[in-house]
Amino acid sequence: MVRFENVGLRYGMGQEVLRDLTFRIEPKSFQFLTGPSGAGKTSLLKLLFLSLRPTRGLITLFNRDTSTLNGDGLAALRQRIGIVFQDFRLLDHMTTYENVSLPFRIMGREESSYRTEVVELLQWVGLGDRMWALPPVLSGGEKQRAAIARAVIAQPNLLLADEPTGNVDPSLGKRLLYLFLELNKAGTSVVIATHDIALMDQFDARRLVLHDGRLHLYD
Amino acid sequence: MIKKLISRARGVIETPVASATGAPLPKVESSIVPPQSIGGRALMAVVAIMTFLASLTTGGVMLVRANAAEWQSEVLREVTIQIRPGTGRDLDAAVRQASDIARGFPGVAGVRPYSRQESARLLEPWLGSGLAVDDLPVPRVIVVKLASGERPDIAALRAALTEKVQGATLDDHRGWIDRMRAIADFVVLGGIIVLGLVIAATILSVNFATRGAMAANRPVIEVLHFIGARDRYIAGQFQRHFLWLGLKGGAIGGAAAILLFALITPIEAIIRGNAGADQFAALFGSLTMGWGGYAVVLLQIVLIAAVASETSRRTVNQTIASI
Secondary structure (H helix, E strand, C coil), rough: CEEEEEEEEEECCCCCCEEEEEEEEECCEEEEECCCCCCCCHHHHHHHHHCHHHEEEEEEEEEEHHCCHHHHHHHHHHCEEECCCCCCCCCCCCCHHHHHHHHHHCCCCCCCHHHHHHHHHHCCCCHHHCCCCCCCCCCCCHHHHHHHHHHHHCCCEEEECCCCCCCCHHHHHHHHHHHHHHHHHHHCEEEEEECCCCHCCCCEEEEEECCCCCCEEEE | CCCHHHHHHEEEEEEECCCCCCCCCCCCCCCCCCCCCHHHHHHHHHHHHHHHHHHHHHHHHHHHHHHHHHHHHHHHHHHEEEEEECCCCCHHHHHHHHHHHCCCCCCEEEEEEECCHHHHHHHHHHHHHCCCCCCCCCCCCEEEEEECCCCCCHHHHHHHHHHCCCCEECCCHHHHHHHHHHEEEEEEEEHHHHHHHHHHHHHHHHHHHHHHHHHHHHHHHHHHHHHHCCHHHHHHHHHHHHHHHHHHHHHHHHHHHHHHHHHHHHHHHHEEEHHHHHHHHHCCCCCCCHHHHHHHHHHHHHHHHHHHHHHHHHHHHHHHHHH
């Protein structure tokens, strides 16, 4: 599903922040991406969701060489990827319901065709009574849950989450992880970037550990 | 499918779902582009002001052009025969003879000799009223109206008059017309240059205002881009939004200009009789834009809105390229 071969990344003329990354993310796999702060977790996630281009190496996503993608090809791949941003990136002028249903909307689906799914998911993540609310009035935890709901609503083939449980209490964090696990069982590959060791210890999953710009795999 | 996933996840964990059920759903989907922003309102104000100025300039140019053309054609359809008094000359007989010659000429629609009293009235602004015309060598004037659409042989008429009527001269106002035409052409050309500059300034200011309004929308473009919206979709959303903003601003500015032109006629009626107003009316005639003027104002509104829309599309594409 995802293949990195000797991938390197540098910002401008600086040193390489990621070096010689070679790994695969298999279909229906579940993994944690971890490492100390500043190790490059967010940069690796950006490479995974095609927000950054590598300065060297080859990235293959869904059997497509990402260096040859045009605008439409990039958009088509991104529709198969769900992303939870560390800073949530909700649209402030849209209600929680509208933010979560955005992936369906950009696909051109009728509102009536996805309404039930969005409501069900919002209720599951505990935002059933916040559907009308705009992001500026949501708490950090509520924003995070809305961001997670937006990432999973279209059941992507690949889910990337950057510290998805950082702002929620442990029990809700566990519930959100179960949602990721169920999504994984339904066929989605999941990559969760975190440095919460306690959270990782609760699940027997592959770990990708970034250190000094290099990746160490613990299957 | 989501329902299935959730119910399976619910089976794994016992924690009850902490949410309200039966919450009403939003009835209307919000626009993808934030509908109200400071940048958007500023852009609308810029569009309205620039459209107003451009419309005023257009209206002014069209007004001068139309009135100059009308006024020139009026004067061109008229020539004047003047008969100077002379020793032993019977002016009344000369006027009759000259009138007959003019009437018999092809292309002449009407001949109107001015009586002694009318000639005296023409001199009133200089010599005062109650003038004893008989005591003065006042020339007599015959106004010859030319048929519209025809081009009578003025040179032949002049030759016939000079040959048959002593003291008769024919003035076709050519020299004066040429000078006035040159002035009118200069005014219209100046107006067109000013209009061109105003339209260029409008396009530039709308362009910059649109870019300013778009800067606040970068996070929206980024999110749409990252969740898989096609570039065309994102650009289309912004194009529609800014086209509508431009049309609203343009309609406000254009309507204000049209209203101003519409108000000039009643104001003109109120101040009529005033010496300055009369001179102004004599020079510029009726101060109405006409359908052509309204059409040009509408065209400007559409053009300015299209500039805002196209700028937003380019800015979206540049933003996406820079992400």
